[in-house]
Structure formats: C-alpha cells, structure tokens
Amino acid sequence: MAKASMSGPTVFGRLGAWAAHHGHSLLSTLGRLSRAPVATAMTVGVLGIALALPAALHLVVDNMRALSNSWESALHISVFLKPGVRVPEAEALATTLRARDDVGSVRVIGPDEALAEFREQSGFGAALDTLRENPLPAVLVVAPPAGITSPGALEPLRGEIERHAAVDFVQLDTQWLQRLFAILAIAQRGIIVVAVLLGIAVVVTVGNTIRLDIQNRRQEIEVTKLIGGSDAFIRRPFLYTGFWYGVGGGLTAAILVAFALFAVEGPVARLAGLYGSGFTLSGLGMGGFGALVGTGALLAWAGSWVAVGRHLDEIEPT
Amino acid sequence: MIQFDRVSKRYPGGYEALSDVSFLIEAGEMVFLTGHSGAGKSTLMKLVALLERTSRGQVIVDGRNLAGVKRSGIPQHRRKIGIIFQDHKLLHDRTVFDNVALPLVVAGIGHSEARRRVRAALDKVGLLDKERLFPVVLSGGEQQRVGIARAVVNKPPLLIADEPTGNLDPALSVEIMKLFGLFNQVGVTVLIASHDHRLIRRLGKRHLMLDHGRLSDRPLHGDGETFDG
Numbered sequence: 001m002a003k004a005s006m007s008g009p010t011v012f013g014r015l016g017a018w019a020a021h022h023g024h025s026l027l028s029t030l031g032r033l034s035r036a037p038v039a040t041a042m043t044v045g046v047l048g049i050a051l052a053l054p055a056a057l058h059l060v061v062d063n064m065r066a067l068s069n070s071w072e073s074a075l076h077i078s079v080f081l082k083p084g085v086r087v088p089e090a091e092a093l094a095t096t097l098r099a100r101d102d103v104g105s106v107r108v109i110g111p112d113e114a115l116a117e118f119r120e121q122s123g124f125g126a127a128l129d130t131l132r133e134n135p136l137p138a139v140l141v142v143a144p145p146a147g148i149t150s151p152g153a154l155e156p157l158r159g160e161i162e163r164h165a166a167v168d169f170v171q172l173d174t175q176w177l178q179r180l181f182a183i184l185a186i187a188q189r190g191i192i193v194v195a196v197l198l199g200i201a202v203v204v205t206v207g208n209t210i211r212l213d214i215q216n217r218r219q220e221i222e223v224t225k226l227i228g229g230s231d232a233f234i235r236r237p238f239l240y241t242g243f244w245y246g247v248g249g250g251l252t253a254a255i256l257v258a259f260a261l262f263a264v265e266g267p268v269a270r271l272a273g274l275y276g277s278g279f280t281l282s283g284l285g286m287g288g289f290g291a292l293v294g295t296g297a298l299l300a301w302a303g304s305w306v307a308v309g310r311h312l313d314e315i316e317p318t
Numbered sequence: 319m320i321q322f323d324r325v326s327k328r329y330p331g332g333y334e335a336l337s338d339v340s341f342l343i344e345a346g347e348m349v350f351l352t353g354h355s356g357a358g359k360s361t362l363m364k365l366v367a368l369l370e371r372t373s374r375g376q377v378i379v380d381g382r383n384l385a386g387v388k389r390s391g392i393p394q395h396r397r398k399i400g401i402i403f404q405d406h407k408l409l410h411d412r413t414v415f416d417n418v419a420l421p422l423v424v425a426g427i428g429h430s431e432a433r434r435r436v437r438a439a440l441d442k443v444g445l446l447d448k449e450r451l452f453p454v455v456l457s458g459g460e461q462q463r464v465g466i467a468r469a470v471v472n473k474p475p476l477l478i479a480d481e482p483t484g485n486l487d488p489a490l491s492v493e494i495m496k497l498f499g500l501f502n503q504v505g506v507t508v509l510i511a512s513h514d515h516r517l518i519r520r521l522g523k524r525h526l527m528l529d530h531g532r533l534s535d536r537p538l539h540g541d542g543e544t545f546d547g
Binding site: 014016017018020021219220222223224225226227228229230231233316317318 | 364367369390393394395396397401407408409420421423424425426427428429468
C-alpha cells in the first residue's frame with residue numbers, strides 16, 4: 001500500500017498549480033471561443049447591442065443634463081423697476097440685494113443701456129429713433145449664488161423683491177426649465193427600466209449559450225467527474241467563457257456607442273453653433289467605458305452561473 | 319481494500335441488480351469479477367466508484383464507509399481509484415498527453431511534476447512516443463493503454479476496470495492483463511470485471527462470480543478448476 005499511496009504536493013505547489021489552472025482556464029476559454037468565430041461573434045454582437053442601448057440612452061440624458069446645467073448658470077431674476085426710478089436709486093437697491101446670502105450677483109442695467117442693447121439686438125433701430133423719450137425702465141439682473149441649481153430655490157427671493165416699493169414687476173422665467181427637468185427625470189426612470197430589461201436579456205442570452213456549450217461538452221464533463229474533478233473545477237471553464245462573452249459584449253457596446261456619437265457629433269456641433277454655444281457631446285469617458293465592460297462581464301458571469309447551476313448537476317457519469 | 323457487506327442495489331423501477339452481496343478484497347490483491355451480462359458486474363463497479371449508491375448494506379473502500387461520503391466528497395474519493403472503461407472514455411479533442419494529464423490537472427498537481435508523471439505513466443504502457451498524437455489515430459489496444467495510463471498516473475491505491483479487453487483480440491487482451499499484473503506487483507489493488515473466462519483461468523488469480531445479482535461459487539464454465547484467492 002505504501003508504495004501505491006498518493007504523494008501530496010506542498011501547499012505552495014498546490015497554490016501555484018491552482019493559480020496556473022485559473023490562468024490556463026482564462027486563456028484556454030478565450031482560445032476555444034476564437035476557434036468558433038462566427039458563433040462567438042453572433043453572441044457577442046447580441047450582447048453588445050443589448051448593452052449599447054441603455055448606455056447610449058444614458059449618454060443622451062447625461063448630455064442634456066450637462067446642457068441644461070449650462071442654462072442654469074443663466075438662471076436669474078429680472079427685476080423691472082417702476083418708470084421714473086433713476087439709476088442711483090437702482091444702484092442703492094442693488095447694494096442691499098448684494099448683501100443677502102441668497103443672492104450671488106446683481107447687475108444694474110440703466111434705461112439708456114437697456115435701450116442701446118435693445119436697439120442693437122432687435123433691429124428696430126430706425127423705429128426707436130422716432131421715440132421722443134426712452135420708454136424702458138431700469139432693470140436689475142439678480143443671479144443666485146453658484147450653489148443654487150433648482151429654479152424652485154429662487155421663489156422666496158422673488159417674492160421678497162416683488163414687495164419692494166421701487167419694483168414694478170419681477171420675472172423668473174424658469175417654468176420651461178422645470179418642465180425640462182421633469183422630462184429628464186422621467187427619461188432617466190425609463191432608461192433604468194430599459195437597462196434592467198436588457199440586463200436580464202444579457203443574463204438569459206449568456207445562460208442559454210452556456211447551456212448549449214455544457215450539452216456539447218457532455219462527454220468531457222462526464223470523464224472529468226469520473227476521474228475526480230470537483231464541481232468547482234468543472235464549473236470554471238464555463239464561468240470564464242461567460243466572462244469573456246461579457247467582456248466582448250461590453251467592448252462591442254462601447255464601440256457601437258462611440259460610433260453613434262461620431263455619427264451625431266457633426267450635426268450637434270452645427271446646431272450648437274447656430275445658438276452661439278460651444279456645447280460639445282461628451283462620450284463615455286474612461287469611467288463609463290470601464291462601467292460598461294464591467295457590467296457586461298458581471299451580467300454574463302451571472303448568466304453562466306445560472307446555466308452551470310441548473311445543468312451541470314444533471315450530467316452524471318454512468 | 320474493498321469490503322461489501324450484504325449489499326443490495328435496486329434501481330428505480332424495481333430491478334434488483336445486486337442482492338445480498340458480501341465479499342472482502344484485501345489491499346494488494348488482484349481479483350476478477352465474472353458473470354453473464356446483466357449479472358451485476360457493472361453495478362458493483364459503480365458502487366465502488368460512487369457512481370451509484372447502495373439500496374441496502376455497506377460498501378467500505380480503503381477503510382472508509384461510502385455511506386458517509388457526501389456529494390462534495392465524491393471527487394476526493396474517485397481520485398483514490400483509477401477507473402478503466404471498455405470504451406476508454408478518452409477525450410478526442412485532446413492529445414494523448416493531455417488525456418493522461420487530466421487526473422493530475424484535476425488534483426492540482428504542478429506543471430513540471432505533472433509532465434514527469436505523465437511521461438512515466440506513458441512509458442509504463444509503452445506509448446511514450448505517441449504523447450503528441452490524438453486518440454483517434456491510435457488502435458483500440460493503444461487507446462485502452464492510454465486509458466490505463468490515465469488511470470494510474472495519479473498513483474491510486476485501487477484500480478478498477480470494467481471489461482477492459484471487451485473490444486480487443488486475444489493477444490492484445492493478454493498484453494493488457496499483463497499490464498494490470500505489473501501494477502498489482504507494485505502494490506496496487508486491482509479489480510477487473512471480465513467475461514473472458516479463458517483469460518482469467520490463464521492468469522490464475524482469484525475471481526468472484528456474479529449470477530443474477532448474487533455471488534455464486536460455481537466454477538468457471540464447469541471445467542472443474544477452482545480459483546480461490
């Protein structure tokens with residue numbers, strides 16, 4: 001018996017062999033996938049599309065948010081003073097307002113300045129010349145401090161200013177911005193729903209592909225079980241296969257998104273140019289790229305776990 | 319090494335493959351298991367390798383009652399047994415070397431050590447020059463020898479073979495059986511299921527005969543010879 005007993009390798013030897021086996025599984029599963037390029041490409045393509053759709057939608061909302069944020073910097077209250085209020089009085093009111101915590105800056109536009117601006121922008125120059133006196137009032141442009149982003153936060157300030165004796169009326173034209181924010185919030189929820197559904201599609205797709213793979217390699221699984229392969233050992237190549245599908249799907253999705261971005265970039269730049277804005281689309285970035293590939297790998301890994309858990313036990317050597 | 323104590327195996331559907339079987343195989347023995355087809359030889363082998371569980375009775379292998387081996391313990395149990403099949407069960411998309419190395423990979427043996435052991439095992443079965451070939455290009459006898467190399471590469475204390483010469487001509491069968499004899503000589507316990515009575519008689523080893531699921535003490539083909547271990 002002594003001669004025939006198993007000799008046990010050292011702990012380090014085992015650990016090294018274990019790591020080597022993982023590395024080997026990782027590479028050999030990649031090799032196996034590359035030997036069936038058409039089937040692999042189809043699976044990876046489906047995963048890529050499923051991952052690209054929510055990523056692209058997310059990017060659209062992200063860009064709209066960035067755009068509306070730049071509009072928020074234009075968020076301000078226009079305070080129209082009563083006719084007859086002179087510039088020094090307006091300056092005095094501006095000084096009191098500037099002292100407040102909820103006011104960032106105040107710009108005073110005197111009637112003359114307002115008329116000059118109007119003349120320049122409206123194109124009614126000749127018509128304005130016929131006016132005997134300047135009909136425009138002095139205006140204070142009150143901007144909130146830098147931290148304020150939501151239009152609602154300006155409402156109390158607006159109410160207080162409105163009660164001031166010198167003030168004719170106050171305009172806080174933010175309703176459209178509030179509507180835009182509401183629409184963006186709905187869009188974001190919608191994207192979450194789409195992302196969850198397509199995430200499930202990724203899990204199911206990979207699960208089904210791995211299930212077929214398990215069936216095709218039935219004999220190999222049986223033999224491995226016969227010679228004492230543990231469940232973890234048998235599971236490993238299938239999990240790594242799922243992992244590679246996910247990574248491939250994530251990369252494909254990133255490429256698709258980049259491609260879509262490239263396609264709309266020109267028109268967006270032209271539109272922004274027409275509005276005199278320097279707005280440019282922002283892409284996925286390194287973080288987004290990592291998140292996309294990581295999510296793909298994680299979902300696909302989960303899908304292969306499901307398949308392996310359901311189908312590997314069914315195969316027992318006989 | 320292997321002890322059966324009043325073992326019965328009934329399959330779902332009511333077919334009783336083994337009934338009240340008791341025997342003891344000592345460590346280092348080489349024993350043949352004979353009987354007509356359907357007598358229960360394969361079932362007995364399966365119980366030893368935990369491919370099936372007993373319905374009644376106890377099976378003790380290498381001092382361990384198999385009733386106490388949980389599902390998670392089965393791989394560890396099978397690593398102590400080299401199993402050889404009539405149909406070889408080789409993986410045809412891997413080279414001879416990779417087939418033989420599989421038990422070592424499964425057991426987590428390092429690459430250089432595995433390489434050494436695989437070559438030693440292939441050398442013993444006389445196939446060292448074929449390590450790079452795929453099983454499909456080998457003859458039936460050579461494939462069976464690859465199967466044997468795979469079974470012994472991890473130096474298990476017990477070898478079990480289910481009809482290892484079932485598909486081979488007499489000359490090759492003798493060769494394969496001699497190989498088992500060599501492993502037995504270095505201390506490995508060997509249990510071989512076979513219906514090749516003439517060959518078993520020639521080797522003069524102990525045999526167990528199954529008849530409709532029961533151990534029988536009838537001599538082989540009634541020719542008067544007995545082969546008590």
